[in-house]
Amino acid sequence: MKTIMILLALALYPLTMQAQDTTQDETKPREQRMLVELPTAGVLSKGEYEVGMRLFANGGVLANIGVGMTNRFMFGISYGGENFVGSGSVDFNPLPGVEVRYRLIDESLAMPAITIGFNSQGYGRYIKRAADSTDRINRYTQKSRGLFAVASKNYSFMGNLGFHGGINWAATEKKDKDNQPTFFVGLDKSLNDELSVVGEYDFAINDNKDIIGHGRGYLNLGAKLSFSGKVMVEFMLKDVLNNSKELGKFSREIRLTFNDAF
Numbered sequence: 001m002k003t004i005m006i007l008l009a010l011a012l013y014p015l016t017m018q019a020q021d022t023t024q025d026e027t028k029p030r031e032q033r034m035l036v037e038l039p040t041a042g043v044l045s046k047g048e049y050e051v052g053m054r055l056f057a058n059g060g061v062l063a064n065i066g067v068g069m070t071n072r073f074m075f076g077i078s079y080g081g082e083n084f085v086g087s088g089s090v091d092f093n094p095l096p097g098v099e100v101r102y103r104l105i106d107e108s109l110a111m112p113a114i115t116i117g118f119n120s121q122g123y124g125r126y127i128k129r130a131a132d133s134t135d136r137i138n139r140y141t142q143k144s145r146g147l148f149a150v151a152s153k154n155y156s157f158m159g160n161l162g163f164h165g166g167i168n169w170a171a172t173e174k175k176d177k178d179n180q181p182t183f184f185v186g187l188d189k190s191l192n193d194e195l196s197v198v199g200e201y202d203f204a205i206n207d208n209k210d211i212i213g214h215g216r217g218y219l220n221l222g223a224k225l226s227f228s229g230k231v232m233v234e235f236m237l238k239d240v241l242n243n244s245k246e247l248g249k250f251s252r253e254i255r256l257t258f259n260d261a262f
Contacts (some may be wrong), residue, residue, distance in 0.1 A: 032152075032162060033066075035186040035200040036220035036236050037123050037142060040164045041113035041152035043103050044068030045261075050076075052257040056238075058125060059085035064097070072103045078121045097121025097144065112153035119145045120172045124244075124251075127212070139173040141244055142218060143206060146170040150184075159190035170206055178208035198222045204243065216243040232257040 033042035033050075044050060048068040055061060061084040066076030076099040081092035101117035122140025129136055150166030169181045186200030200220050207213040222236040234255040242249055 032188050032196075032198070035164065035188060035198040036222045036234075036238065037218075038164070038184045038186050038200045038202060038220075039101070039115070039117065039119065039145060039148060039150050039166070040162070040186075040188075041103060041107070041115040041150050043072060043101050043115060044074040045071050047262045048259065049262065050257060050259045052255060054080070054253060054255040056124065056253045057251045058082045060125070061085075062121075062123070064121075066099065073101070075100045082125055091126075093126050094138075095120070107152065107154065112151040114149070114151050116147075116149045117145075118147050118171075122170075122173065124238075137176040137211065139170075139176055139212075141212070142202070142204075142239075143170040143173045146172060159192070160188070160196075161190075162188045164188075164200075176208045176211055178206050178211075180206050182206045194226050196224045196226075198224065207243070212245055213243045214245065216241040218243055230259050232259070 031042040032040045033044070034040065044066055045068045050064075050066045052064045053061060054064075060080065060082045062078055062080030064076055064078035066074055068074045078097040078099070079093060081090055083090050097120050099117065099119040099121065101115050103113060103115045105111060105114040107113035122142055122144040124141030126138075126140055128138060145168040148166055148168035150164060152162060152164045154160055154162040163185075164187065165183070165185045167181055167183050170179065173179075182203050182205040184200065184202045186198065188196055188198040190196040198221070202218040202220075204213060204217045207215070207217075218238075219240040220236060220238050221240060222234055224232055224234045226232045234257070236253040236255065238251045238253055240250050
């Protein structure tokens with residue numbers, strides 16, 4: 001817990017960097033809403049929409065769409081499964097994922113943006129039974145956020161530098177008998193007006209190291225290339241610490257996203 005509090009304090013304290021007011025900077029890059037799998041405090045603004053597709057291991061495809069209803073509230077849905085690419089039948093996820101977000105506090109010079117939300121979409125293979133278990137556990141390889149709260153703060157430091165931290169409870173994935181809240185932190189850094197890099201760490205306290213994980217948490221890295229502020233291609237390295245017993249080693253994924261407004 002002490003380590004978590006130190007990381008969150010570093011994320012929210014301005015140090016020697018000049019904080020930027022993202023609500024007034026019209027030249028800022030597109031607001032980050034996701035790092036790799038972890039949410040930021042970003043939301044789609046009113047009339048803005050986003051359509052995306054993620055390609056993951058075992059021929060997996062996950063499609064999503066999100067819409068901004070107001071400048072603070074957005075919702076989205078997602079659906080996919082494994083074996084879209086290859087032979088054999090497609091193994092669909094049991095249910096679509098649902099996401100809602102509401103930004104309680106906008107980012108200012110002194111305060112981070114704070115957003116609360118719910119997201120039932122997990123990532124990777126949907127596991128009914130672990131390899132070494134006879135019990136049905138019904139969860140994704142990396143659990144969904146479920147109910148979450150996240151704070152984000154951006155600084156002007158050779159471009160944009162954003163820090164993010166939050167807490168979540170995977171309310172829909174509890175059959176593995178490991179349903180306590182957990183914490184996450186992350187950052188993003190723009191390298192120019194098109195390219196940015198991201199990193200995130202999910203402490204995965206709710207991962208149940210006896211069944212699914214090794215107790216190391218999930219470290220994910222990514223690079224994002226944006227074209228005209230509307231099309232984004234993301235290259236991701238998942239589970240760099242090899243925590244997952246299901247994957248056995250880190251995986252490479254690609255996400256394509258189109259963003260526009262009505």
